[in-house]
Amino acid sequence: MKSIIILFIFIISLYSQDIDADLLKKAKAFEKNNNYKEAMQIYKQIALKQYPKQEDFSIKKEEKVSNIEPNKFEKIKKRFYRKHIKRTGDKQTANTLEQMIISDFGLYPYKTNYLLPVTYDTKQREGRDQYETKFQFSIEKPLFYNVFGLNETISFGYTQTSYWQTSEDSAPFRETNYEPEVFVTIPYGNKQSSLKAYKISLLHQSNGQDKEDSRSWNRIYLESYFQYTNLFFVPRIWYRIPESKNSDDNKDIEKYLGYGDITLIYPYKKHTFELKLRNNLRLNEDNKGSAEFNWSFPLPSFLSYANTFGYLQVFTGYGDSLIDYDKHMNKIGIGIAFSR
Structure with missing residues (x-):
């Protein structure tokens, strides 16, 4: 006990400028009379005065408006998962859900x-082969955190989807769609509430072509995230930013793609099932819509790599790509996914 008290005295002496002299005098008196327990309590009291509310300081430091470093963004997502997402009893499903929410893949996948x-x-179809390769690359770069005091994250996102005619002799790229966006994601509620977060985004989409093959439009959208046990319900509505008649190369795109979509996501053990539905809500012969089903699943052990999954995609309807926004398609594809 005596050696511990000596250690306390040494530490306190290093920071003795603001120590209460009366408390220190009282502690030394207890120690002199061999009342080590009482002396230790006073030394603890002095130490606590030297380091007040260390935990509060760390929280305040974390909540400051700042540029986000990659490791900090991972901590933000982990904290959101712990605080807002209700876990399932199945261990494999819980691990898949955590991986889906936190996006712990060594970089920050977006879509x-x-x-x-x-x-x-x-x-x-004229000018193309029925078989082709399709791939999508999508990343998110977090920029700022808690600018408005809502624990929100402001991010830049970029998604590129390419259609590659690999079955033809020269293997040309038939179409590539580019989607840069800036968005704000705001967490909401807690584990018990159904609404988990919402997102506001400014999105540009174009295909990089010119003249009659050029397609582009700009939107502002609002997206919400709801959780019901293991089912995630993600409705989205958008407003198209108007363009001049001279520069608008797809004037009737809303007739085919409408004003929003709904995505249902269901993680189960090592699988995720996703269904995206879109409709223009015209209750007549002009009704148009689409459905896209995506299934990610574990690969056989001899093909399995970290964060790599089998991937099946089935699409029917309008808007598979920008160049085909006004064409009805039925497509199916099989391959691998590198994120969820």
């Missing part, structure tokens, strides 16, 4: 990153 070496269009 699903995948490669479908083979996709098949059920209809023969």
